[in-house]
Amino acid sequence: MNNFNYYTPTKVFFGEGRVNEIGDILKSYNINNILIVYGGGSIVKIGLLSKVIELLNKDNIKYYELRGVEPNPLLSKVREGIEIVNKNKLEFILAIGGGSVIDTAKAIGYGVFNGGDVWDFYSKKRKPNGSMPIGVILTIAAAGSEMSDSSVITNGDTKEKRGCNTNYCRPRFAVMDPTLTVTLPDYQTMSGCCDILMHTMERYFTRGGNLDLTDEIAEGLMRTVFKYGTVLHENPSDIKARGEIMWASSLSHNGLTGCGNDGGDFMSHKLEHELSGKYNVTHGAGLSVIWPSWAEYVYMNNLDRFYKYAKNVLGIEGTDKMDVAKKGIRKTKEIFTSWGLPIKMKELNINPTHEDIVDMAKSCFDSCGGPKGSSRLLDLDDMINIYTNAL
Amino acid sequence: MNNFNYYTPTKVFFGEGRVNEIGDILKSYNINNILIVYGGGSIVKIGLLSKVIELLNKDNIKYYELRGVEPNPLLSKVREGIEIVNKNKLEFILAIGGGSVIDTAKAIGYGVFNGGDVWDFYSKKRKPNGSMPIGVILTIAAAGSEMSDSSVITNGDTKEKRGCNTNYCRPRFAVMDPTLTVTLPDYQTMSGCCDILMHTMERYFTRGGNLDLTDEIAEGLMRTVFKYGTVLHENPSDIKARGEIMWASSLSHNGLTGCGNDGGDFMSHKLEHELSGKYNVTHGAGLSVIWPSWAEYVYMNNLDRFYKYAKNVLGIEGTDKMDVAKKGIRKTKEIFTSWGLPIKMKELNINPTHEDIVDMAKSCFDSCGGPKGSSRLLDLDDMINIYTNAL
Numbered sequence: 001m002n003n004f005n006y007y008t009p010t011k012v013f014f015g016e017g018r019v020n021e022i023g024d025i026l027k028s029y030n031i032n033n034i035l036i037v038y039g040g041g042s043i044v045k046i047g048l049l050s051k052v053i054e055l056l057n058k059d060n061i062k063y064y065e066l067r068g069v070e071p072n073p074l075l076s077k078v079r080e081g082i083e084i085v086n087k088n089k090l091e092f093i094l095a096i097g098g099g100s101v102i103d104t105a106k107a108i109g110y111g112v113f114n115g116g117d118v119w120d121f122y123s124k125k126r127k128p129n130g131s132m133p134i135g136v137i138l139t140i141a142a143a144g145s146e147m148s149d150s151s152v153i154t155n156g157d158t159k160e161k162r163g164c165n166t167n168y169c170r171p172r173f174a175v176m177d178p179t180l181t182v183t184l185p186d187y188q189t190m191s192g193c194c195d196i197l198m199h200t201m202e203r204y205f206t207r208g209g210n211l212d213l214t215d216e217i218a219e220g221l222m223r224t225v226f227k228y229g230t231v232l233h234e235n236p237s238d239i240k241a242r243g244e245i246m247w248a249s250s251l252s253h254n255g256l257t258g259c260g261n262d263g264g265d266f267m268s269h270k271l272e273h274e275l276s277g278k279y280n281v282t283h284g285a286g287l288s289v290i291w292p293s294w295a296e297y298v299y300m301n302n303l304d305r306f307y308k309y310a311k312n313v314l315g316i317e318g319t320d321k322m323d324v325a326k327k328g329i330r331k332t333k334e335i336f337t338s339w340g341l342p343i344k345m346k347e348l349n350i351n352p353t354h355e356d357i358v359d360m361a362k363s364c365f366d367s368c369g370g371p372k373g374s375s376r377l378l379d380l381d382d383m384i385n386i387y388t389n390a391l
Numbered sequence: 392m393n394n395f396n397y398y399t400p401t402k403v404f405f406g407e408g409r410v411n412e413i414g415d416i417l418k419s420y421n422i423n424n425i426l427i428v429y430g431g432g433s434i435v436k437i438g439l440l441s442k443v444i445e446l447l448n449k450d451n452i453k454y455y456e457l458r459g460v461e462p463n464p465l466l467s468k469v470r471e472g473i474e475i476v477n478k479n480k481l482e483f484i485l486a487i488g489g490g491s492v493i494d495t496a497k498a499i500g501y502g503v504f505n506g507g508d509v510w511d512f513y514s515k516k517r518k519p520n521g522s523m524p525i526g527v528i529l530t531i532a533a534a535g536s537e538m539s540d541s542s543v544i545t546n547g548d549t550k551e552k553r554g555c556n557t558n559y560c561r562p563r564f565a566v567m568d569p570t571l572t573v574t575l576p577d578y579q580t581m582s583g584c585c586d587i588l589m590h591t592m593e594r595y596f597t598r599g600g601n602l603d604l605t606d607e608i609a610e611g612l613m614r615t616v617f618k619y620g621t622v623l624h625e626n627p628s629d630i631k632a633r634g635e636i637m638w639a640s641s642l643s644h645n646g647l648t649g650c651g652n653d654g655g656d657f658m659s660h661k662l663e664h665e666l667s668g669k670y671n672v673t674h675g676a677g678l679s680v681i682w683p684s685w686a687e688y689v690y691m692n693n694l695d696r697f698y699k700y701a702k703n704v705l706g707i708e709g710t711d712k713m714d715v716a717k718k719g720i721r722k723t724k725e726i727f728t729s730w731g732l733p734i735k736m737k738e739l740n741i742n743p744t745h746e747d748i749v750d751m752a753k754s755c756f757d758s759c760g761g762p763k764g765s766s767r768l769l770d771l772d773d774m775i776n777i778y779t780n781a782l
Contacts, residue, residue, distance in 0.1 A: 001634045003406025008399055014650070015394025212618070213635050213642070216611025224604045243392045244604055247650065251604070256647075259405070259638065 001260045002209045008254045010147045011173040014247065016239075018175050019137060022052055022094075023059035025173055029133070031092045033062040035085050037105045038096045039069045043139060046183055052096060052137065064088055066104075072154045072161060072276050072283070073100040073107075075119055081108035082118060085132070093134040095171075098192075099143020099152075099283070105134045106151035106169040113168075122153050122162035131168040137175045140184060141246040142192030142284060144199055144253025146174040154277050161277030162367060176250070178242035186236060189245075190339040191284030193229035196249045197222055198287045202266045203258030205298075205305050206374040211260040215308070218257040221248055222313045226335060233339050265374040268294045270367065271386060274360040279350050288341040289348065293390035295329045298376035305375070345391050357387045392651045393600045399645045401538045402564040405638065407630070409566050410528060413443055413485075414450035416564055420524070422483045424453040426476050428496045429487045430460045434530060437574055443487060443528065455479055457495075463667050463674070464491040464498075465547045466510055472499035473509060476523070484525040486562075489583075490534020490543075490674070496525045497542035497560040504559075513544050513553035522559040528566045531575060532637040533583030533675060535590055535644025537565035545668050552668030553758060567641070569633035577627060580636075581730040582675025584620035587640045588613055589678045593657045594649030596689075596696050597765040602651040606699070609648040612639055613704045617726060624730050656765040659685045661758065662777060665751040670741050679732040680739065684781035686720045689767035696766070736782050748778045 013021060026034065036052070043049045056063050066081045085093070085108060095105035109132035111118035120126040136146045145151070149170055154161040181189070204210070204218045225248050228241040235241070251257065258264050271294065272286040281289075299306040300322070307321040310328025318324040333343050342348050352360070361383035365371075371379045378386070404412060417425065427443070434440045447454050457472045476484070476499060486496035500523035502509035511517040527537045536542070540561055545552040572580070595601070595609045616639050619632040626632070642648065649655050662685065663677040672680075690697040691713070698712040701719025709715040724734050733739050743751070752774035756762075762770045769777070 001406075001631050003409065004403075006403035006405065012395075012397035014397065015392075018394065211635055211638055213612060213615045213638055216615055217608050220607025220611050221604060224607055227603070240392055243651070244602055247602055247604055260634070 001211055002262055004259050006255055006259055007167055008147055008170070010171050012176060012250070013173065014176045016177055016179050018177050019048070019051065020055065022137065022175060023055045023061065025135070025175070026061055026092070027059055029092070029172065031061065033090050034092045034094050035064050035066055035081060035090045035108070036094050036096060037066045037069060037081060037101050037108070039101055042183065043096055046180070048096065048139065048180065064090060069097065069101045069104045071100050072280055073104045074156045075153050076156055078104055078107040078111060078118055078153060082111040085112045093132060094137065095134060096137045096139065098138065098140025099145045102136055102143065102145035102171070103151040103153060106131065107153050109134050109169060110164065119155060121164045128164070128166055128168055133172045135173045136171045138246065139180045140188065140192060141181055141249040142195040144196065144249045146171055146176065147250045147254035150253065152273065159277050160363065161273040174250070176246050178239055178246045181242050181246065182237050186233065187340060189232050189236060190229065190341055191282045192249065193225055193245060193339065194288045194336060194341055195284035196245065196252045197225050198268060198291060199253040200257040201291070202269060203261055203264045204309065205265050205302060206261045207302060209260055209262045214257060214259045214261065219312045221252055221257060224248055229339060262374055267373040267378055270364050270372065271383060274364045278360060281348055281350070285342055285348065288336040288343055289345055289390050290386070292329060292333045292343050293386050297382065297386050297389065299325050299329060301376035357384055360387060392602055393653055395650050397646055397650055398558055399538055399561070401562050403567060403641070404564065405567045407568055407570050409568050410439070410442065411446065413528065413566060414446045414452065416526070416566070417452055417483070418450055420483070420563065422452065424481050425483045425485050426455050426457055426472060426481045426499070427485050427487060428457045428460060428472060428492050428499070430492055433574065434487055437571070439487065439530065439571065455481060460488065460492045460495045462491050463545045463552065463671055464495045466544050467547055469495055469498040469502060469509055469544060473502040476503045484523060485528065486525060487528045487530065489529065489531025490536045493527055493534065493536035493562070494542040494544060497522065498544050500525050500560060501555065510546060512555045519555070519557055519559060524563050526564045527562045529637065530571045531579065531583060532572055532640040533586040535587065535640045537562055537567065538641045538645035541644065543664065550668050551754065552664040565641070567637050569630055569637045572633050572637065573628050577624065578731060580623050580627060581620065581732055582673045583640065584616055584636060584730065585679045585727060585732055586675035587636065587643045588616050589659060589682060590644040591648040592682070593660060594652055594655045595700065596656050596693060597652045598693060600651055600653045605648060605650045605652065610703045612643055612648060615639055620730060653765055658764040658769055661755050661763065662774060665755045669751060672739055672741070676733055676739065679727040679734055680736055680781050681777070683720060683724045683734050684777050688773065688777050688780065690716050690720060692767035748775055751778060
């Protein structure tokens, strides 16, 4: 049991039809003018954007728009947003979308509040001293950014994908209506489920310290995602399953599943960031490729945890810890495959050369500031090996 | 799956030695003068009060003291606190203690912020529009008030024990050091464990709607409390067990274990409030008496949930739902007994007459505003029967 801080101030409005309250919610914060940040066509297509705008107009809330945030969101779009907010002296940022949109909103919030070059906070040159307030209407259950302290941005020039984690950027509120996710393509839904699982796995596969209560919550969450991920792959319009997965996305990354641990492992994420930064892979699909290779590489260094995972989450029986642990990893891969997710880079049509891999590993190693990882401390060679085994 | 709101803004500082940060924490909120609220001798005896005062002095934070809060905290003490805060224009209330102390601090916060008679908010004459900010140094794991929206106060004149629930009173921060609870008498520790269980049970034994994820968390929490409650009854100085129970106390009552439910049952609590209001019983011990009688009275109306509880929380096997459910209730009673807790009123040396019981039932019925309960809607006669069966 390690000491820990826990802070999840985001007000959650969960359930069907809650978007209708957006005007009242903003008014409760005395907000009169906002920047709306969103992606491309989908929220226009499902009529969500026009509905939100109608509600804002009704409550006389002025708005500007930042449209066109892409997956693996770009620094250039963040700079665009900062300019709009500064020019129009806006008070609040409303993200309508999933992780990419929310992370962009968070980055804009850092940039406006602190001034200077916003990339400094991602390249770790400076630490932010605060952020503009942001709120969320969630349309993709995956990143958990709607309650997390995390924001990940890609520098299009250098291909670096970097994160900035502080409590300042946790959203003030999140409207979570599971019905908004029904129209997501299957591949996005399943990638999201993988991302959700990984946020808990990164906190679970550590070298001891987690409270039993934390493990109970983490295991229950993973069981829920495995169960309802499979339901959604079969029946995407199952609203109950959408709800389970959406709430899991938030709880998986708000800190709850890591209370008392050593800070978590997070090496699958670090390794994946290089991959999706370089090749623009869907984050969850990058994780379904990296995690198995990482798990097979490190499980002997953290056998008790991999055994516990296989037994409690996947129901694998047996007394030979190594055998059970291996079966747990294999079963996880099988589930990813059954969800239509890749478990090798070639399934993503990525064929990096050895030099490409060394580049990614070096970039990862540098961004970690040296050897890193809880289940197993990974050095540069380990990172190269994990990428290579994932080809 | 019902719609729900979730809001837990309390900043948690968990672990050994975190009390040393109290000055820094208060300074981070720009607090310069406070009211300290506490109970009797124990925090003096273990040196906690003098330590906190030393830290406040070091940081030039002025303080006034409200001492002598008792279990089932009294309205008269709340009024005393309101007077001190108003007279000295204090900015913040720091509760050092458990549920009674925190609930008193919350009530003072309501009283100062809103003016008028503070009992109005508990007798439901008025609704509060806000509260003074409060913070907590937790010394008893039980009530969960350190993160909850709840405050319960007893009117010494009328013997009414009433609650007021709003988000305004959720503490700004809670310092949770499990080592501070080591000196608690066994009876207090075990009553606390029962109270913690009950906060989740009240949200669990409902007529459907809970998310699977919520059930997973609730069941994992209950398993943890049953396990580590028994550990603490054997070995009160087990710090890991203290930590598990302390974190469970907060998560059990902050809303997490009820997400998606129909609002919860809470009739065991309502019935117990009359008992402890009238006879000044330790709340957790009152619950260990009321819950079995309530459960035996209502389980046939909510058999699936009682079956699920027996199976998933207590590991009782079998296919006959009624049989498994009954065994689950019996097993719960056995655990309470093994913890040294009463399961009948006579074990508390309480022998109410039929008239006393009718009085309690009427008072409960009135405070509920009519028939109430999720597992089974209880009318006045049902309440009389449940009290009578608990004699």
